Structures are given as C-alpha cells and as structure tokens.
Amino acid sequence: GENVEQHPSTLSVQEGDSAVIKCTYSDSASNYFPWYKQELGKRPQLIIDIRSNVGEKKDQRIAVTLNKTAKHFSLHITETQPEDSAVYFCAAAGEGTYKYIFGTGTRLKVLA
Amino acid sequence: DVKVTQSSRYLVKRTGEKVFLECVQDMDHENMFWYRQDPGLGLRLIYFSYDVKMKEKGDIPEGYSVSREKKERFSLILESASTNQTSMYLCASSLNRDLPHFGNGTRLTVT
Numbered sequence: 001g002e003n004v005e006q007h008p009s010t011l012s013v014q015e016g017d018s019a020v021i022k023c024t025y026s027d028s029a030s031n032y033f034p035w036y037k038q039e040l041g042k043r044p045q046l047i048i049d050i051r052s053n054v055g056e057k058k059d060q061r062i063a064v065t066l067n068k069t070a071k072h073f074s075l076h077i078t079e080t081q082p083e084d085s086a087v088y089f090c091a092a093a094g095e096g097t098y099k100y101i102f103g104t105g106t107r108l109k110v111l112a
Numbered sequence: 113d114v115k116v117t118q119s120s121r122y123l124v125k126r127t128g129e130k131v132f133l134e135c136v137q138d139m140d141h142e143n144m145f146w147y148r149q150d151p152g153l154g155l156r157l158i159y160f161s162y163d164v165k166m167k168e169k170g171d172i173p174e175g176y177s178v179s180r181e182k183k184e185r186f187s188l189i190l191e192s193a194s195t196n197q198t199s200m201y202l203c204a205s206s207l208n209r210d211l212p213h214f215g216n217g218t219r220l221t222v223t
Contacts, residue, residue, distance in 0.1 A: 044202070046213075091155075093209075099168075102147070103154055104152060104153055104154035105155075
C-alpha cells in the first residue's frame, strides 16, 4: 500500500524567511496530493492541493511542487508570518480511491 | 461550509470499557473516515466507509470496529479499551473523490 514520508519533523524559521517541507510517496499510481495545516487545538484544514497533471500550483504565499518521476512533492511558504506556525501534513491518494494516506507532520515555528 | 461534528471533545474511560466515538456530517457526503493522531506518527487511517453499511479497514484497524447505519453518522467502537488506544481521534468526510474535511477531534484517555 501507499506510504508517505515527510521531512523535516520540526522546522524553525525567522519571520519573513521561506519554509520548505518535503514529502515522498511510494505508490506511483497516486495522483492527488493535498496539504493540511493544523493549528494548536484545532482541526486539520486544507490549505492547498495538487493533482498529477500539473507540476506546480501557487496560492499567494503558498506553493506546492510535484515531481512524479521522483515521487516527491513539496510545500513552499514564502515571507513567513507568526500565524503560519502550525503542524503541516502532506497526504497522497490514488485515482479511484477515497483513501488518503498522511505523512507524519512537520511542526513549523516562525520566530518573530 | 462543511460541518463535521464529533460528539465529545474529551473522553476518559477505563481499561476494558466499551467506547463509542460518534461523528456526524451535514453535507450528504458519501465517504467518512476515522483517523488516529499521535505525536511523531501523523494521521493514521483506522477505518473508512464509502456508503451506508459499507466499511473498509484502514492501516490500523486492530482493536476497533465501525458502524455506518445512516449516511450522516459514522461511529468508531473500541470493544475493550486499552491504554495504548489513548490518542486523538479525528473523523473526516468527503464527497466522491474530493478532499476530506475534518472534525475537531476527540481526545480519548484510557486509564
């Protein structure tokens, strides 16, 4: 079955710097890759997703890139702000499946 | 906006008790999921259901069962709670192959 690895487990950046979180997946049939943000004590919420027919997607300060050949995808946050501090999860699922497998999470701390 | 409601925010149970965790969604979603969240292990899928009375095992189904008698409700059952089932439990729902929407979670402590 699918396995998703996520790195790093913790990440500290200075406010205004960029943050990058990387995930690799094992099932080459996977083609749905969402990213969730979970603030302390709250539910995970979808922030961006990418499908296998595109290599990059941007939404303001957030971008996600996908390399299907290497089976990895990354979340990029630019101009980080203290409110970006949270745990971020990547996930992967294949065509025709409802089953999303999640990475182990990255705790991002943005230092003011 | 999708609303996924978990009946309890915090729950404390004793070893050996039968525990029911309830989840209700109000968006007529076909798919519902139960995940378990533990530090360093991320979100692990316990069970999911793609229709009423249908269920499939996730990656860690041992010690759990589920019930989906109505489309809007998905229950997670711990037949005999054990201390290693102390965790945060997250319910989610989705429409077709759309991305899951999560509830606020139930933090279960088994003593």
